[in-house]
Amino acid sequence: MNVGIIGATGYGGNELYRLLTKHPKVEKCILYTSSEDGKAYRESYPHLTGISDEFLVSIDSASIDKEVDVLFMASPPGAAAEILPQINLDQIKVIDLSGDLRLKDSALYEKWYKRKAADQKIVDSAVYGLSELNKPSIMNASILSNPGCFPTASILGLAPAVSNDLINESSIIIDAKTGVSGAGRKAGIGVHYSEINENLKIYKVNGHQHIPEIEQALHLMNENISAITFQTHLVPMTRGIMATIYADAKGEMSSEELLAYYQAFYRDSYFVRVRPLGEFPSTKEVYGSNFCDIGLSYDERTGRVTIVSVIDNLMKGAAGQAVQNFNMMNGFEETMGLEITPQYP
Amino acid sequence: MNVGIIGATGYGGNELYRLLTKHPKVEKCILYTSSEDGKAYRESYPHLTGISDEFLVSIDSASIDKEVDVLFMASPPGAAAEILPQINLDQIKVIDLSGDLRLKDSALYEKWYKRKAADQKIVDSAVYGLSELNKPSIMNASILSNPGCFPTASILGLAPAVSNDLINESSIIIDAKTGVSGAGRKAGIGVHYSEINENLKIYKVNGHQHIPEIEQALHLMNENISAITFQTHLVPMTRGIMATIYADAKGEMSSEELLAYYQAFYRDSYFVRVRPLGEFPSTKEVYGSNFCDIGLSYDERTGRVTIVSVIDNLMKGAAGQAVQNFNMMNGFEETMGLEITPQYP
Amino acid sequence: MNVGIIGATGYGGNELYRLLTKHPKVEKCILYTSSEDGKAYRESYPHLTGISDEFLVSIDSASIDKEVDVLFMASPPGAAAEILPQINLDQIKVIDLSGDLRLKDSALYEKWYKRKAADQKIVDSAVYGLSELNKPSIMNASILSNPGCFPTASILGLAPAVSNDLINESSIIIDAKTGVSGAGRKAGIGVHYSEINENLKIYKVNGHQHIPEIEQALHLMNENISAITFQTHLVPMTRGIMATIYADAKGEMSSEELLAYYQAFYRDSYFVRVRPLGEFPSTKEVYGSNFCDIGLSYDERTGRVTIVSVIDNLMKGAAGQAVQNFNMMNGFEETMGLEITPQYP
Amino acid sequence: MNVGIIGATGYGGNELYRLLTKHPKVEKCILYTSSEDGKAYRESYPHLTGISDEFLVSIDSASIDKEVDVLFMASPPGAAAEILPQINLDQIKVIDLSGDLRLKDSALYEKWYKRKAADQKIVDSAVYGLSELNKPSIMNASILSNPGCFPTASILGLAPAVSNDLINESSIIIDAKTGVSGAGRKAGIGVHYSEINENLKIYKVNGHQHIPEIEQALHLMNENISAITFQTHLVPMTRGIMATIYADAKGEMSSEELLAYYQAFYRDSYFVRVRPLGEFPSTKEVYGSNFCDIGLSYDERTGRVTIVSVIDNLMKGAAGQAVQNFNMMNGFEETMGLEITPQYP
Structure with missing residues (x-):
């Protein structure tokens, strides 16, 4: 071929x-x-x-x-x-x-x-x-x-919760962080080493073009989802994306139950590795590979779930x-x- | 002395x-x-x-x-x-x-x-x-x-909104990121260069000891605030904290209005620099100094505010x-x- | 097996x-x-x-x-x-x-x-x-x-010159630089992220245990070689070694001639890539691979050769x-x- | 003023x-x-x-x-x-x-x-x-x-040895390493974060414009000095220069004696800190300051001195x-x- x-x-x-x-x-x-x-x-x-x-x-x-x-x-x-x-x-x-x-x-x-x-x-x-x-x-x-790099991490992180109707549709917040290679190889002051190294930036606040892509995909799973909050941060590293996802649970929930939904959803997906409770993936743990690793937790104090999804943005x-x-x-x-x-x- | x-x-x-x-x-x-x-x-x-x-x-x-x-x-x-x-x-x-x-x-x-x-x-x-x-x-x-490093960034980022009753009390989410020096000088595998460099981690999910400190301070401003969501991430850099804060606005809001509250609140605070609309601080912009820089935005699509607060964690x-x-x-x-x-x- | x-x-x-x-x-x-x-x-x-x-x-x-x-x-x-x-x-x-x-x-x-x-x-x-x-x-x-990591880069960088008797035996100086993973995974203040990041150190001056290993190997190629100078530096990166090697040329020399010796020497060595004149390898160009890349130059002004040899220290x-x-x-x-x-x- | x-x-x-x-x-x-x-x-x-x-x-x-x-x-x-x-x-x-x-x-x-x-x-x-x-x-x-950044570190590192006629004039080799800010704020592929991070490069081999500046200064101290070897490396950090300097000692020498010359030479120089024997400066130890720190050692095995000189390139x-x-x-x-x-x- x-x-x-x-x-x-x-x-x-x-x-x-x-x-x-x-x-x-x-x-x-x-x-x-x-x-x-x-x-x-x-x-x-x-x-x-x-x-x-x-x-x-x-x-x-x-x-x-x-x-x-x-x-x-x-x-x-x-x-x-x-x-x-x-x-x-x-x-x-x-x-x-x-x-x-x-x-x-x-x-x-x-x-x-x-x-x-x-x-x-x-x-x-x-x-x-x-x-x-x-x-x-x-x-x-x-x-x-x-798909885009952020949407891949975000949608894979949300799909089991959204398609099983576990979270409040209007409560979704994605705090995304990326390495610099996502910006491509083009030179620019924004990717100058001295501006990025030992620095952490937020960018395109409420304006990232991946927002409608994520919303479109989530809407297909649950038509009550329209607008989400999605912010992006530039981290001093070359590769890696982490999406930290927050949402209010609908009804009763526990971390164990949430995990079970995720494990079931990705049972046949080789490249999605759902981590055991208490363990959360870091970006380097998927470095250079095609994996998307997911960790999660439900917080009884707030009734909110936190889902962490990491990928290598170039993979x-x-x-x-x-x-x-x-x-x-x-x-x-x-x-x-x-x-x-x-x-x- | x-x-x-x-x-x-x-x-x-x-x-x-x-x-x-x-x-x-x-x-x-x-x-x-x-x-x-x-x-x-x-x-x-x-x-x-x-x-x-x-x-x-x-x-x-x-x-x-x-x-x-x-x-x-x-x-x-x-x-x-x-x-x-x-x-x-x-x-x-x-x-x-x-x-x-x-x-x-x-x-x-x-x-x-x-x-x-x-x-x-x-x-x-x-x-x-x-x-x-x-x-x-x-x-x-x-x-x-x-105060703790995370509470300082978080509380300064929230104080004008909370004390002016601008946000929904149960909607507060703080996605915090820190450099490694916050962990102190003690050796450990968790601060080993090869484990941190080119890596991004979330840690102490729903369990960071700064949670009750932030809640105690916010509760003093608004007694309806009890539990918040607060997660912490370790970024491959030595100094710097960024708190990206999310909350649902109460009633009508605009970025301009929100900014005005913040400017008024910190009018006499030399060390808090509220940035103009459209501008968000990065951690290096306070490096080695005692400043806390704040940027903010209200998103009409979601009715949510995003507030970014950065400090040098050692300063x-x-x-x-x-x-x-x-x-x-x-x-x-x-x-x-x-x-x-x-x-x- | x-x-x-x-x-x-x-x-x-x-x-x-x-x-x-x-x-x-x-x-x-x-x-x-x-x-x-x-x-x-x-x-x-x-x-x-x-x-x-x-x-x-x-x-x-x-x-x-x-x-x-x-x-x-x-x-x-x-x-x-x-x-x-x-x-x-x-x-x-x-x-x-x-x-x-x-x-x-x-x-x-x-x-x-x-x-x-x-x-x-x-x-x-x-x-x-x-x-x-x-x-x-x-x-x-x-x-x-x-072999040790430094000796591998150093000996491969020197072998064609030494075995062809091109350089003065007592003039060999190796200025070596390494990423931190070479120190292993053991925790210690010396590999603490905050001590390494945005820092460059020299260590074990005149005392690195790889010195006799390099000398032993070179001596086998040319028994007139006894003591060399070899210094090691710790660079804020995880992987990679660069050995910058200096030596006085014996007799007449040119960069072209030097290159020809190296190309001939490594003609059948898949993992040694001798670069064309004017091109020098950086450590990332062998990242994660088993290659040893070599660049070189002869300086007419000083009569000295400079040879650059890079490897991934873990590979x-x-x-x-x-x-x-x-x-x-x-x-x-x-x-x-x-x-x-x-x-x- | x-x-x-x-x-x-x-x-x-x-x-x-x-x-x-x-x-x-x-x-x-x-x-x-x-x-x-x-x-x-x-x-x-x-x-x-x-x-x-x-x-x-x-x-x-x-x-x-x-x-x-x-x-x-x-x-x-x-x-x-x-x-x-x-x-x-x-x-x-x-x-x-x-x-x-x-x-x-x-x-x-x-x-x-x-x-x-x-x-x-x-x-x-x-x-x-x-x-x-x-x-x-x-x-x-x-x-x-x-003066240029490299010449400052190099000349200060060599001055006591050269002006006291301690080293062989034709044996001087300077292996210099610099952070990226030395290249200025201009955007370019050569300073792109993803090209620099987790990478180590040599550049301008035998061709750096600081060579004649260093030679001119050394020649003024000792007219027998003409050509030196000087190579420059780009290290993944923002600030800092280290010059590792090699030269053959003239006549008898010891580390103690060498140190004494350096201490005497810089007795009244507030900004030059000569380190005790066995201690070598790292670049971060002068970060943001106007100091030039110098460490040194004489190696009996080779008859060669190694001098390490560090500065903050922007200071x-x-x-x-x-x-x-x-x-x-x-x-x-x-x-x-x-x-x-x-x-x-």
């Missing part, structure tokens, strides 16, 4: 490269570029010395369907919206890691992303690829929209989940090429 | 040393020890080469009141409870940075701290020293209980506030010895 | 576990302990949730040879010296990652390690396993002494090289189980 | 601001800009909220001599060369923190800096301000060239030393405004 990556020079694209070049079913991995045609990929990423002999090649939308079976788009916002209409989508499968195809409602997209939405027909045909929740649709998907939050979806879309084992032990310490 | 520090070899004690040795009203600073009598202080802290010529001296509770005018206790939990009854408290003022004297209710102390409470008479006589809120009592205090969260209280207790300018520009970057 | 790890709860042992449990030829991996018999390994390393179901078992030196084919010793100094004489060494192969068996001269060991040397017969029979240099001996080894500097040796000792492909793309960023 | 800063939005300029606004002799501090006229300084540095009410003002070279008594130039390379000829230099004193005026030989400047040298007359009149070494000239200086390596020179140029106490205890941890 031949695959292509648009946006391979970004961090998400590079992580895709790491996974796909070791994937048993992938024969060839073509790296497309819009501006660096002919450049050796190794020049962008010297850690690939002796591993990568690929050169970046220009995107030719007319012929791309002859070159690859599956196209991964790890490109900046807007690129998918622009490129996809030019491609013969009958011939290839597409996995888009940008946010372009995630929101079904174009008006919502344009409000939060502050740019023009993609063609509605393409958006409609795109399957939202939160692997654990949408398996049947994903298996049949031709165009797949890979389960991007490239890892994309490959998980790739496996499902092609009938491979869901875990193929992803059986990676987290690197610790 | 002569001052003494018990616990000078810890990080809080060392920060007190840094401040007190530059304080215009302090002539002599005696460093007490329980176990390292005669050791040069510089040996514990080589950064004080050429600055400190002090030696650690044994605590002699019988004579301590002849040696110092004010005694700072930056000792581990339990030390104040043990030492204070042996000291002639009529002759000296005491500023205790441990948690021993913070909770007025001994049963509550013993439940959360899991150790025996201090003598009730001493606890009763101790004034809680959140400098901005208790000025008159602090000015008359003889025994002062310095406003410990030694800085202790010196601020020292100033007030002795009739000095509140800012004396504390006019420090945050060190950036 | 069954393998055993003594010292699996340390970082080196845990990295061995990561590699060996994915190794195609390893069926079973037994984790020995001296003091935590019956404890689930996952409790020490929660990142192995769902991956490890092993329990730590007591070392029984009498039966260990029936349980494993190869024994890895990732134990603290002295353990190998103590345990090996009790084991039936005819029945199993041993790979020792401690320094116990590295120095052939017991007096030298006792001078630098400040502890009693192991049994001389065992020391004599141990093959020094710098994989790229000692292939034939390693392939026949029954007891293998795995090529410990567990990775141990597995590489394991492969060679057992007739497997040298790269088996080690074809890991460095994790970046 | 009124002072002006050109380049106040950079890190060096901001550190100057921190120091000068607390300096007892400075009344007014004017912040000049080339492109952001009218912008509040606080907008660039929110940590100055409530502290800074200054606005950036355009540089008017015609009137600058009426506005300030001393002008600090913390501008990018080339700015001093361009601006100084337009200023009436009879009326004001200038302290230039860029490298523009450091090299007396223009050809050398153009070779290493790869840009046109400043007017030779201005260069000739500039006094090189390594405070501890050039006191008499500095006190009379009107134009002062502030003794830039703004701190500039203020020290400012004090000397104006007849103030050398330590005025600089009696800052290093911030630890």
Whole structure:
């Protein structure tokens, strides 16, 4: 099977490269570029010395369907919206890691992303690829929209509680924290080492574009959920996301009972590891792997649940989940090429 | 004026040393020890080469009141409870940075701290020293209980909203994040560099001993407040605390209105800097200083306020506030010895 | 093939576990302990949730040879010296990652390690396993002494120059820098996060126990080499070693010529990547992998060469090289189980 | 006294601001800009909220001599060369923190800096301000060239050895390590957090522009010194420089003797702290202060000395030393405004 990556020079694209070049079913991995045609990929990423002999090649939308079976788009916002209409989508499968195809409602997209939405027909045909929740649709998907990093951690953390109607719909608060690689490889004062190191920031208060994505997914599980509170913090580390989720329990609850719901919900999900009571995951415990680890507790004093969900933002939050979806879309084992032990310490 | 520090070899004690040795009203600073009598202080802290010529001296509770005018206790939990009854408290003022004297209710102390409470008479006589809120009592205090680091950030972040009855009493959630120095200088696997670096942890879920301290302070402002949700996270950085506070607004609200309440509340508080709308403080912006910076926003979609409060945990969260209280207790300018520009970057 | 790890709860042992449990030829991996018999390994390393179901078992030196084919010793100094004489060494192969068996001269060991040397017969029979240099001996080894982390980076960085007689024997200076994981998982003030973060230290000046190990190896290549200068620095990062090596060139030299020697020397060494002129490796470019990357330059102004050699201290500097040796000792492909793309960023 | 800063939005300029606004002799501090006229300084540095009410003002070279008594130039390379000829230099004193005026030989400047040298007359009149070494000239200086960060650490580390003729002139090797703030506040992939964090790099191998500056200074002490080896490494931390210096001792030597020379040399230098034998400084031990700490050792095995010199690159390596020179140029106490205890941890 031949695959292509648009946006391979970004961090998400590079992580895709790491996974796909070791994937048993992938024969060839073509790296497309819009501006660096002919450049050796190794020049962008010297850690690939002796591993990568690929050169970046220009995107030719007319012929791309002859070159690859599956196209991964790890490109900046807007690129998918622009490129996809030019491609013969009958011939290839597409996995888009940008946010372009995630929101079904174009008006919502344009409000939060502050740019023009993609063609509605393409958006409609795109399957939202939160692997654990949408398996049947994903298996049949031709165009797949890979979830955002924060939404992955948040939705997996909330799904058992929401779908079992355990929490008050209007009480959901997600306090999210991320490492810096989520911002991509683009230079900027906001990712300058001296500004980030030994510092902790909150950003995009009440304005993060992942808010409508999370709400859309939760609304599908429980239509009484509309607005949630979601804030994001930048932590001085490279990889890792933690979503600390708060919600008021409906009716009687205990930590044991809550745990039982979560264990049942994820019984068959290899990549979601629900921790025993009293144990909470830290981000490094999923480092470099495709796991989403969840810890939880119910507090009798307040009647509130606290759920902690961690992922590696470049893996389960991007490239890892994309490959998980790739496996499902092609009938491979869901875990193929992803059986990676987290690197610790 | 002569001052003494018990616990000078810890990080809080060392920060007190840094401040007190530059304080215009302090002539002599005696460093007490329980176990390292005669050791040069510089040996514990080589950064004080050429600055400190002090030696650690044994605590002699019988004579301590002849040696110092004010005694700072930056000792581990339990030390104040043990030492204070042996000291002639009529002759000296005491500023205790441990948690021993913070909770007025001994049963509550013993439940959360899991150790025996201090003598009730001493606890009763101790004034809680959140400098901005208790000025008159602090000015008359003889025994002062310095607030915890998390409570300082949290209570300052909530006080204007709570005392103006702007938020729903049962809706308060504090998602707190701290640097590692808050855990003190004691070695342990939990503060091992390789376990902390490039990692983010939640700890003491629903069990942090600062919970009752925050609740006690808020309850004094609004007796309808009883239980809050408060979770703590360990961030890979040395200094800094951020409390991200969530609460449901009562009645109509706007960010502008909320801001006006905060500005009014802290109009005369030099060390609390309320930021303009749209701007949120990061921890490094108070690094090494005694400031508490606050940013806020009201979200119309959810009817919820988000308040961000940051401090340097060793300064406003410990030694800085202790010196601020020292100033007030002795009739000095509140800012004396504390006019420090945050060190950036 | 069954393998055993003594010292699996340390970082080196845990990295061995990561590699060996994915190794195609390893069926079973037994984790020995001296003091935590019956404890689930996952409790020490929660990142192995769902991956490890092993329990730590007591070392029984009498039966260990029936349980494993190869024994890895990732134990603290002295353990190998103590345990090996009790084991039936005819029945199993041993790979020792401690320094116990590295120095052939017991007096030298006792001078630098400040502890009693192991049994001389065992020391004599141990093959020094710098994989790229000692292939034939390693392939026949029954007891293998795995090199130290610093010696691995240093010797690989020097071997082509020394064995081709390119540098002045008495001019060798190695300025080495390491991440903190090299110190192991044991708690201590020296590895406290707040002491390491945003700090750079030199340690064991002129006294590091890796000095005689490097000298012994270089002396074997060129008997005129006796004493070298070798200093070590602790860098605020978890993994990675860089050795910056200085030496005076003998006779005429150019960077091009120097490079040619290095390329020729490592032509068949998959894990040593000699970089093109003008490019120097950083530690993250080998992160999590078994590579040793080398960059070099000759300076006409001073007649001196500078060679930069980087490794991941837990991989090529410990567990990775141990597995590489394991492969060679057992007739497997040298790269088996080690074809890991460095994790970046 | 009124002072002006050109380049106040950079890190060096901001550190100057921190120091000068607390300096007892400075009344007014004017912040000049080339492109952001009218912008509040606080907008660039929110940590100055409530502290800074200054606005950036355009540089008017015609009137600058009426506005300030001393002008600090913390501008990018080339700015001093361009601006100084337009200023009436009879009326004001200038302290230039860029490298523009450091090299007396223009050809050398153009070779290493790869840009046109400043007017030779201005260069000739500039006094090189390594405070501890050039006191008499500095006190009379009107134009002062502030040393580079690496040269400060390196030259202070070498001066006693070189001026007492203790080391072989052609044997000097400086292995220098720096935090990231030395690169300034400009965004770039090279200072991207994800590229720096958990990484260690060597850069500008044999090509750093501070090489000729160090050689020029050493040559003045001992004319037999011409070329040295000097390499620079980027360490994942914000502040701090360590120079690890190697050289062959001339004749007999001991650590005790070497120490005695250093202690004698710096007897009257408040800001240089020579450590006792067996103790070596780490960078954090001078954090935020103007100290240069030195540790040393002679190795009998190799006949080589190792000298470790650490500074805070923004303080003794830039703004701190500039203020020290400012004090000397104006007849103030050398330590005025600089009696800052290093911030630890």
